[in-house]
Structure formats: C-alpha cells, structure tokens
Amino acid sequence: MDDYLIFAPDDVDLRRSPLRRSLTAETYVLGAFNPGFTRLASGNLLMMVRVAEALREPVIGDQVHAIRWEEGRYLLDEHPLTAVNMSDPRQFDVGGSSYRMLALTSLSWLLPVELDSSGRAVIAVHYDRAIAPAASYQSYGVEDARITKVGDRWYMTTCSVSPERHSTTLYTSDDAREWKLEGIVLDHQNKDMIFFEGKVDGAFHALTRPLGELYFAYPEGSDYAGGPSINLARSPDALHWKPIDHPFLRARRGSTSAMKVGGGAQPILTDAGWLILYHGVETRAKVGIYRTFWALLDREEPWKILRLEDDAPLLEANPGLTAAIAHQLYLPTEVVFTTGIADGGDSYVVASGEADLACRITHIPKSRFA
Template identity: 30%
Template sequence: MRPAADSRELLQRYEGNPIITALDFPKMVNAVFNPGATVFQGRTLLLLRVEYRTGLSALAVAMSDDGLTGWEIDPERGLKPDTDLVEERWGIEDPRITRIGDEYYVVYVGYSAFGPLVSLAKTRDFIEWERCGVLQSPEDKDAALFPVTFEGRWALVHRPVTAVPGLGAHVWLSFSPDLHFWGDSRVLLPARRGGWWDANKVGLGPPPLLTDHGWLVCYHGVRVTASGSIYRLGLALLDRDDPSKVIARGNEWIFGPQADYEQSGDVPDVVFPCGWILREDGDTLHLYYGAADSVVCVATASLDQLLTHLGVHPFDAGPT
C-alpha cells in the first residue's frame, strides 16, 4: 500500500481528515460527501451532499470558523429535492457554488428517472431558494458557472455523456445570454484515452478560479482498471478573456486516493472535489472533496505551486 502522506505532493491532506462523516450528522444518514464550498458571513460554508438511508440525496449546510474544525451542521438549512419535479424525483447531488454579487448560484445534479441532469438554484442566505430550472438535459453532470460574463454571455462548464459506448465522457463549455438558453457548445477538456490516468472520463471539480494568469481548473479523471475505476485529480488553465482557450493542461495527476478513507467506502478509490476556497493570504487554497463517496475531507495547496506545476511562473509577469 502506498503511503497516504508525502511531503512532495502539491496537495497535502489535513491530518484531521475526514472532517465530516455520517456520524456527525444530526439524523441517521448513509453518507455525507462531495461538498460545494464558499465563504459566507466571514465563515467557511460547505453545502454537503447528504445521502439518506433511502438512497436519495439532498443538500445541507455546515459552517466553520477556520474551515477545518468545529463544524456546525444544520440539516434544515440547504436545498431539498422537489419531488413534484420529475427532474428531482430521485434526489439532488454534487453542488458547485459560484458567488455573483450578493447571491450564491448553486449548480447541482438533479437525479431524474431519465438520467442525471444539470439544474440551477440561487440564494442569498442558504435558507430561501429560487430554482432557476434545468440548464442541461440528461445525461449531464459536473457543472459550474463562471462568476463573470464573456462578451455578454454566461459560461457553463459541464460534462455530458454520449449514449454511444466507448466514446468516453469529456468536459464541455457552453454559453448563454440569460442563464436559460444554452448553446455554442464545444469540448473543452477531452478524456485522453489509451493508458492515460484520465483515459475514460473527465469531469469538472470546483468552479473555475480566477488567477493573474487565467482560470485555474481542477478536474477529476477516471481510469478503468482490472480492479475498478480510479478517480484522480488534474489541473488545467483557461484564458482569462476566452475560457474556450486552454492555455495549459497538466500531463500528470496531482492527487489520488491513497488514504484509507479514500480507498474504502461506498465507492472505493475516489477523490471528488466540488469546492475550494482561496484564503486571505492569496496563496493558501483549501480543496474540499468527497472521499470514497462516503465522507468529507480537505486538502491544502499553494496556488503559486499549482500554477508553477502548469508551467506558469506566478512572479513572472511576462512581456509587456
């Protein structure tokens, strides 16, 4: 077994992982995982995916002063599936949070009888919600909004799946003038096939993060092996003004399931982030992820080191 801790890794696991488990939840549930993340009223807020013992999921709020310890879970605060909507009849999952002005736009997966799809809701306080409807029809997952428009259009990263076996699943980019009607879609990050670590499918992790060098993207890549699928994480960088342009994409995975809580659970060998927070020093990055579809964990990275990994040197402004 490989060691779970290696000081050479770009992402360092918090020694107190997992930070939230099903045992921490006030009600009896099966699992708590795949949280969206943001800063709300000066505190770290996680929007947890909570899988109940029915097998259906909802979203609940957990808050902490330091983003690591002292989590306060409110099972009544968050977003529950609207079972009157066919697109949410089997639950809602895997939220990604984008703050736009004073509102928090949450893109999530609705689990319908016709397959998973991408939906949007917004809130100011994580208590009162306005559902904005379906953004992408089945089968589609792993989606998030950019916090700004590009030439007057909103941009959505998402991961549709073809019905044709063997073609893989790739990260796409789509645009909209109004957050309702989407088009001008194109492949952004394809699965690389063959023996690559991200050969079989890829999907967005947290929402893209704006840096001085462009939009930093963390994505999960899946390789199917003889013993099952392995979910690992990689990085890419998109152009600041045109996110359809990929400036850089790392060849190597930077984080994979190595700790026991990542290798053992409802779905073994999975690390699956849906949120990250850049701290006030402008360099410390907390990545919040689900481990083995069972628990919530956090890892810490240096933003400068992540950019350097992609061949971008943060302190070199380049030609002017």
C-alpha cells in the same frame, strides 16, 4: 499540502432528516460527501454536503425497495428480486426494458454545513435549510451541488434524478443561505455543470459534461481518447445555455485519466488565467480510480488551454483519511472527487468527496500552480 476529513456519515443526525416527515422505515447514511463549496459574506466557508440516505433493510421477503419522493411524501417502491441485479450497493438494475433502467438504494439530499474561515472546524449544521426534493424531476433525489459566486449572487447547480429525466437543476441565492429553485437548465444526463466564478465577455460561462452510450472514435494516432469529456457553454442569464463550438478538455490517450474526465471545482480567475480543478478517471474494477488534475485557461477565450497538468495528479485518494471509518465503506474505491475551491490567502482551500463516503478538505499552496 494539509489534508483531513471534516464531515462524515456519523456527523449526520438522521432524526432531523427531511425524510422523517413521512418515512418510518429505518435508514442510515450511506455517504456524506461531494460538497458544494463557497465562502460566505461573513468570511466563513459553506459546504453543501450530499447526504445519501439508504434503507437499513431494503430487501423484505422477495421484494427490494427504493425510496421515492412524490408530492411531499417519501414512498417505498417494490421491485421483485427475481427481476433486478443488485451487484452494486449504490443501485440496482431493473430488468424487462429495452433500455438499462436503474433504481437507487438511497435518496440524496443536501445539508448545509458551515465551517470557520480556515475550513478547519464545523461551526454549525443547518438542518432547517436542507435542500430536499421539491419537484417531480427530483423524485429520486438531489445530488452533487456545485456553488459559484458571480457578482453579488450565488449560483448552485445540482443533479436532479427521477424516472422523468436525469437533469441539471439550478438554485440561486443572495446570501448562499436561502436558496430558490430555478428549475432545469440542462436536460438528460448532462452532469458536472459548474459556473465560472465571473463572466467572460459579459456572459455566464460553465463547464458541462454530457453523457451517452455512443461515442465516435478518434483516428489512430490521435492524442485523444473517445468518451465523456468536458465541454463549455455560455448564457446571457444563467438559465438559457448554448454550447460553445470549440472542443475543450478531453481525455488523452496514455494518461491516467483516459477513461473519462469531468468538472470538479468552480473555475476561478487568477493572474495567469482561469484555474480549473477537474477529475480524471482511470479504468479499474467497477468504479475506476478518480484523481484530481488541473489546467489554466485563457481569460478571454477560455476554450484555449494554456497549461494542462494531467500526468501527475494534484490529489489522489488517501486511505489513511478514512481508516477510522473504513467499516462504513460500501465499495472498494480509490476516489477523490473535488467539488469546490476557496481563496485561503497563501493557499487554496479545496473541498472534495473522499471514497464516496466523507468530505475532505485540502490546503494547497498557491505556489503549486506556478
């Protein structure tokens, strides 16, 4: 396999950030990572990079500040330091509620970065096509794009974050350059929604991963571990989704991903079936260890898993890749978070977020999945 970083925080020109329209406070790039990934009609590759833009000095006096979008403006909300927990540099807990409440130390927007056809060089960074909050349900930002081409159209799911809800939103495009916001397609805390790259039995299909604070136990002796898992849903129009009743990809007891699993790259159709790359998490410290695994699904009944490779990871975090920018790491993480795949001839070109900091490209021979 061939691994390298292709885009990192210092590659973002914050003078061209959408936040400059109204925010005067000094900011920096906390991370440029978790890129949606697709091949354009030109043959070049597109990364839709999540830029997490954070306040350089969030604490002023006895107040900590969070960035929030409202009706076209970026505002700073104040929270008393005495009422928050700031042990995690990505967010802080706001006290005084019956439920856990978070505010973010950064606001995320999406930056289109065009690569050459091999994924080895940046061709252009399209600041004029950046995707930023545009609705009240995105007031804390737009995160973690996943892009799939179905037929002649591109579909991009994102996480939209706000006090109203933590939802999955959909953008569509005829060229993967100009995007239209279609609105919310999955409601509160259903993350990692990724369309299959093609229809099954005439319908759109997608991976989903609903979250919650309550899970029910499997019986003793079960192969499975309770907690967040990957489910399937189908839709006639990409807007209205029904969960598929069959259970799907669950964390297994004794595996290195027993904490939770979630979608990664868009499922692509191969001669052997649908190939999916997904992430599994091992419990460790605050964040956990994120690795990439893979599975093959039946082409007609995708809830049937033909092959599951969750013992030896396909990808793991590689500290050597981030050694030159290690001073920018804000958490001690072992995270590779795969977010897209494209056909590269004899290999697949795979895009990932590395260490919640930068964008990683990996060329994986197709023979690896034989």
